[in-house]
């Protein structure tokens with residue numbers, strides 16, 4: 645898979661809320677963990693842990709970000725919330741596959757994280773920032 649997502653967090657990815665941005669950076673840490681697991685040859689034992697980190701992250705961070713969007717009157721909240729639900733659902737699906745004994749590889753998880761960063765964090769989340777900047781201008 646082509647790697648379209650940048651490797652590290654940059655301040656230009658901020659949406660302009662300290663706690664939310666601190667949390668959004670964690671996605672890069674989770675991906676770092678997945679990359680490290682690959683290079684350490686510990687990928688199969690780490691998949692479960694990485695998915696569980698991702699689940700904790702989403703359950704904490706999504707409601708927080710949604711509350712922020714609501715507080716600034718972000719007009720596309722409904723679609724953004726749906727996109728969070730899809731990410732959560734996909735994470736749950738991976739966890740369920742593992743529970744049922746199907747294989748989920750670190751590459752599946754890395755591909756998912758790449759897509760998450762590229763399509764959500766750097767695209768959909770940035771619309772929050774664009775809107776809040778317009779509003780305060």
Ligand SMILES: [Fe+2]
Pocket residue numbers: 709724728764768769
């Ligand atoms: Fe988001």
